[in-house]
Amino acid sequence: MESHQPSRNRRPRRLLAALGAFVLPLAMVTTASSPAQADLPPTPEGWNLVWSDDFEGQAGALPDSDDWIVDTGTSYPGGPANWGTGEVQTYTDSPDNIGLDGQGNLRITPRRDASGQWTSARIETQRADFKPADGETLRIEGRLQVPDITGEEALGYWPAFWALGSPYRGEYWNWPAVGEFDIMENVNGIDSVWGVLHCGVDPGGPCNETEGLGDSRACPDSTCQSGFHTYSFEWDRSGSSSQLRWYVDGQQYHSVDEAQIGASAWSDMTDHAGYFLLLNVAMGGAFPDGVQGSATPTDATRPGEPMIVDYVAVWESGSGGDDGGGDDGGGDDDPPSDGVDARSTIQAEDYQGQSGTELESTSDTSGGQNVTRIGDGDRLRFDGVDFGATAAQQFKARVASGSPEGVSGLVEVRLDSPTAEPVASFAVADTGGWQSWQTVPANMSPVTGTHTVYLTFTSGQPADFVNLNWFTFSTD
Missing domain, CATH: 2.60.120.200 (Jelly Rolls)
Structure with missing residues (x-):
């Protein structure tokens, strides 16, 4: 709430509807709609x-x-x-x-x-x-x-x-x-x-x-x-x-x-x-x-x-926050118990943060929802994605596009910051319709360990150019 310089002139491109948000295991959570409580919640251990x-x-x-x-x-x-x-x-x-x-x-x-x-x-x-x-x-x-x-x-x-x-x-x-x-x-x-x-x-x-x-x-x-x-x-x-x-x-x-x-x-x-x-x-x-x-x-x-x-x-x-990373005591290639396996099929609607997108029901074979109305400058954030000790070297994503002729853009993968250099990307244009799905592979720089994954979208035009249903990473 800026109370100091004339600043709140932003008009969100789209109101965000993050209905598929991931729930974090936090200790200090209270029931949303319950009546006002008489006391503070107890201080959690640590x-x-x-x-x-x-x-x-x-x-x-x-x-x-x-x-x-x-x-x-x-x-x-x-x-x-x-x-x-x-x-x-x-x-x-x-x-x-x-x-x-x-x-x-x-x-x-x-x-x-x-x-x-x-x-x-x-x-x-x-x-x-x-x-x-x-x-x-x-x-x-x-x-x-x-x-x-x-x-x-x-x-x-x-x-x-x-x-x-x-x-x-x-x-x-x-x-x-x-x-x-x-x-x-x-x-x-x-x-x-x-x-x-x-x-x-x-x-x-x-x-x-x-x-x-x-x-x-x-x-x-x-x-x-x-x-x-x-x-x-x-x-x-x-x-x-x-x-x-x-x-x-x-x-x-x-x-x-x-x-x-x-x-x-x-x-x-x-x-x-x-x-x-x-x-x-x-x-x-x-x-x-x-x-x-x-x-x-x-x-x-x-x-x-x-x-x-x-x-x-x-x-x-004194113990700091939980970023979703760490080792659960399993093998080197096992994801942490509260993380996401990079080699699993990661549903696009299961993001932890996003900017500029919406959700809709998908007609793809997987059912559920897809992220839609994705255009230049939009992004999705996925926390605690564990690539393990064996480097992932390929990125695949399930996309669809009904963009008009001449409108295309890049689907990019960035690690730990939405402004980091992309480790993988591919171009996408009209696939035949906004529910006409294709799986597109792309080579990527080798990645190990646990990261926050940002999917960013770049286009030379302001029009929306892609829908996203899911993505995954693999060693080859």
């Missing part, structure tokens, strides 16, 4: 609780001032107007906009007065030093329900749970270099959670500003609006290269590696004291306007629907 708030207190009270700052007005003093994003509301500390509900929740509620002026609320932690120690993993988590409103009545709603680099306080013009982690964003009542990293320079830079590096997916089991969900972010410094990961209800849907950002930008966003956390519900602004394609909120937007927050917690683990 983790330490750094800080938390479960919003217990008298109904109508503001959150504890020892823990939280309540922001008011339309900007920081001396900072960008309208919090830098074009949002239209004024933040207040009024009980009409913010307060505990007496049942262990915080409620942030947008209102509109008789003259059409919007108000809402935004809070940020007093602490601005949330950062993992070297070799450890920091986990930031919140359990909340976004405003329960959809359709035209939801246009302009922009609830968010996020973190900003501590040097931003008092400066207000050093974004995005100081870093921003958008743990949960939701706009316009859409059943989708966005997780985004902002860094580097604006515009452009390693984080593709002002858009940022992000992914999104639908909430599991119930819509984001209809129930409570747990939104989590991990900053993992346990390996030789740091990684950031985003989860909803324990299911990872986005990650960014240090190598993707580069040493200089990564240092700028991580070598300071740490981060502070924020919760707010904005109305209007570049992100909801961009998704809608026109200005929000509108006359049809209905005020009064709150974001309800059960708890916010920060844990730190």
Whole structure:
């Protein structure tokens, strides 16, 4: 949730429908749609609780001032107007906009007065030093329900749970270099959670500003609006290269590696004291306007629907995070128990992250779903793919295309970063129809070990050029 530079002008090419997401075995997962719980979940073995708030207190009270700052007005003093994003509301500390509900929740509620002026609320932690120690993993988590409103009545709603680099306080013009982690964003009542990293320079830079590096997916089991969900972010410094990961209800849907950002930008966003956390519900602004394609909120937007927050917690683990790799004690060529065998048939819809694609039912002999509407710049991410100790040297994929004459592109395999050099690729054009399937082989550079596999798609034209059903790797 950029609250500093005019930035949320992105309009997603397609809303993401990652319904086939892989479930990670995380300890700190709570039931998505169950009622608000009275206490924090227990601290899992091997983790330490750094800080938390479960919003217990008298109904109508503001959150504890020892823990939280309540922001008011339309900007920081001396900072960008309208919090830098074009949002239209004024933040207040009024009980009409913010307060505990007496049942262990915080409620942030947008209102509109008789003259059409919007108000809402935004809070940020007093602490601005949330950062993992070297070799450890920091986990930031919140359990909340976004405003329960959809359709035209939801246009302009922009609830968010996020973190900003501590040097931003008092400066207000050093974004995005100081870093921003958008743990949960939701706009316009859409059943989708966005997780985004902002860094580097604006515009452009390693984080593709002002858009940022992000992914999104639908909430599991119930819509984001209809129930409570747990939104989590991990900053993992346990390996030789740091990684950031985003989860909803324990299911990872986005990650960014240090190598993707580069040493200089990564240092700028991580070598300071740490981060502070924020919760707010904005109305209007570049992100909801961009998704809608026109200005929000509108006359049809209905005020009064709150974001309800059960708890916010920060844990730190000395053992680091689980990247899906490791050895399960089997033979050299055996996949880890929680990994994926590179030599198996990997279904395209079983990705852990994606950008720009959709799912549809397939008429191919395997049945199920295929990934569709794949075009230039789109990608799929598959975590913990184990190639074993015997090098894989061939890549095969099941593809179909109904692209018009002259439209073609490359299907590429990259390891551990979507910007790494491809280890394999093949070209594909019209196969006779979007459900006319062919298995296409390609030689690849020898690969061993366990990797995050990115399938990227490159074309000289903007039109979609391929569907993907499955892929696999082999030694010959």
